[in-house]
Each structure stands twice: as C-alpha cells, then as structure tokens.
Amino acid sequence: MKENQLDEIDRRILRVLSRDARVSNQKLAEAVNLSPTPCWNRVKALEEAGFITQYVALLDQRALGLPDTVIIEVTLDRHDDEIFARFGNALAELPEVIEAYLLTGEYDYLIKVAVSGTEGYERFLRQKLYKIPGIRHSRSTFALRCLKRVHSVTP
CATH class of the missing domain: 1.10.10.10 (Winged helix-like DNA-binding domain superfamily/Winged helix DNA-binding domain)
Incomplete structure (x- = not known):
C-alpha cells in the first residue's frame, strides 16, 4: 500500500x-x-504497510522537571563515517535529547534537548554533550514558547 x-x-x-x-x-x-x-x-x-509505525505515550517535559527546550547546532571536527556513527550513537544514549538530525549546510547536527533552566543546560553541555569526542563548534538557542507541536504528518 x-x-x-x-x-x-x-x-x-x-x-x-x-x-x-x-x-x-x-x-x-x-x-x-x-x-x-x-x-x-x-x-x-x-x-x-508501514503507515503506522508505533503507538506512544507523550510525556509532559514540564511535569518531568525539564520545562525548557534548547535547540543546539553542532559542527564536528571531521566528516567521516566513523565520527558520524560515534556521535549519532552517543546522542541516542542521552535522555535529554528529544530529537537529533544530521544536516546539510553550515552545521552537521541539529539537536533538540529538554533541560531545567540555564543550570540544567550547562550541566548537560559540560557533563554530557561536550564529553562526546569530535565536536568543533556548537551554537545554542533557548526556545521561548512552542507554537506548534505534532509528532507526525497528518494525511
């Protein structure tokens, strides 16, 4: 189908x-x-036919004590398969990471994380993200408000 x-x-x-x-x-x-x-x-x-891939419970990140969303753009220092695989696998293990995308363009990855304020974000950066080898540069933006959130396209 x-x-x-x-x-x-x-x-x-x-x-x-x-x-x-x-x-x-x-x-x-x-x-x-x-x-x-x-x-x-x-x-x-x-x-x-693969139109429905899974059924999930959507959790409220605010209720879980992680009310803030940060969008992080990351550039890696090298662009080979091993670095991409290692970085992608490491991201998948971080519970704060809600979404992660491999990109074209200026940055290699766009990562969406759930944190508790600037202190929680600093802990995430220092204790988790920056411990992953291969990061050359990152840029972060705190989301002020979510204007639209859907979890799949609507046919």
Whole structure:
C-alpha cells in the first residue's frame, strides 16, 4: 500500500489515531463511519504497510522537571563515517535529547534537548554533550514558547 493508495477512510483513520492512539476500535469505527471489523482490518493493513509505525505515550517535559527546550547546532571536527556513527550513537544514549538530525549546510547536527533552566543546560553541555569526542563548534538557542507541536504528518 503506497501513499497514493490511501483512500479517504484510511486518511480519516490515520487522523483520528494521530490525535488519540488509545481510541477504542468501536469509537474509531464510529468516527470514520465503518463497522468495527472492517475498521480493525484497515488499521492492521495500515500497520503492516508501514503507515503506522508505533503507538506512544507523550510525556509532559514540564511535569518531568525539564520545562525548557534548547535547540543546539553542532559542527564536528571531521566528516567521516566513523565520527558520524560515534556521535549519532552517543546522542541516542542521552535522555535529554528529544530529537537529533544530521544536516546539510553550515552545521552537521541539529539537536533538540529538554533541560531545567540555564543550570540544567550547562550541566548537560559540560557533563554530557561536550564529553562526546569530535565536536568543533556548537551554537545554542533557548526556545521561548512552542507554537506548534505534532509528532507526525497528518494525511
């Protein structure tokens, strides 16, 4: 099943599930105007085709004591496969890292981290990020407010 093979019912299913992954099959079927069995079969087909990759619980970083988001741009001192692999693996191990992207352009990585204020950010830099070998330069920006947050595209 490819993106262009999705019909409007499939798209409605994906929209409902992207807002509430815990919705019961009965309520999902009602929301998309299907009976429960065909709805369940469509969800399973969407999972098998890779349109639905996982179901998650979204945690509130403020409630967890990490109310601040910092965007960090990082340039590495070398650009070889070993350095990229080591750096990427190290980032994946840091619980404060919410997202990390390998980039084109001036910086090699864009990293989004959750911290508790400037002191928490300084601890993250000194005790974790700067302990990863290979960083030549970084630039950081504190987010003032999140204007939009979605966790996947909406069909």
